[in-house]
Amino acid sequence: MLMKFLLAIALLLLPSMAEATDITGVPKIRNGDQIMIGNSRIRLGGIDAPSVDQLCLNNTGERWTCGVAARDALTHHTDKKSWTCHVVRTDPHGRNVARCNVDGEDIQKWLVASGWALSYARFSHDYDADQKAAREAKAGMWQGAFIAPWDWRIRNKKTTILGATKPPPNARAILLASASGAVAPSPDCTIKGNINGAGECIYHTRKSRWYAQIKMQISKGTRWFCSVEEAEQAGCRETRR
DSSP: OHHHHHHHHHHHHHHHHHHTOEEEEOOEEEETTEEEETTEEEEETTEEOOOTTOOEEOTTSOEEOHHHHHHHHHHHHHTTOOEEEEEEEEOTTSOEEEEEEETTEEHHHHHHHTTSSEEOTTTOOTTHHHHHHHHHHTOGGGGSEEOOHHHHTTOOTTOOOEESSOOOTTHHHHHHHGGGOSSOSSTTOOEEEEEOTTSOEEEEOTTSTTGGGOOOOGGGTOEEESSHHHHHHTTOEEOOO
């Protein structure tokens, strides 16, 4: 009986013990807020960075690949150094949500202060001051106009456009159109999403039977995705053929 009681207590403690785990190593950087250390998928907590398919406008109103730039800036800044990530929870997608540092530097703080990510106020206000400083300095994405990463994933004609100064009047049209260009915005973003006759969002990988036939046109509700996970977060389902 005592052994069963102790086993039950141990099982109850497992989640909290797992959440307190530190994961250490040199990561593979997927984008500005997602990395892999070994087989562990890690989502940087408290911030939201653009995915590699996201485009922004620079200070002259031209489109640029801010999502790719954020990933590359993070890669360059940490320069193959070992990270230490303190896991605080697991998200619905099975990723470890963590606070990470490199040589004692808070990486999330650096990303937000450099304009490569936003403070994810829905979950934390820890980096609000860093975001304010980045906006005032017109750093990273704040140099022109952009869509908040959480809005980019579900963007539509009512999506808010952000910027350190007032965005140009055509910013929304340009940024929304970038979702459906004939060419994928990044080599990492080749999954096609379209709307079927029933109004459902369907995604197609290169293996899909109809992949080549889908023409990417915003007027038809098409858009590019960088991963199956991203497509499903946007409310799309995989094609059945």
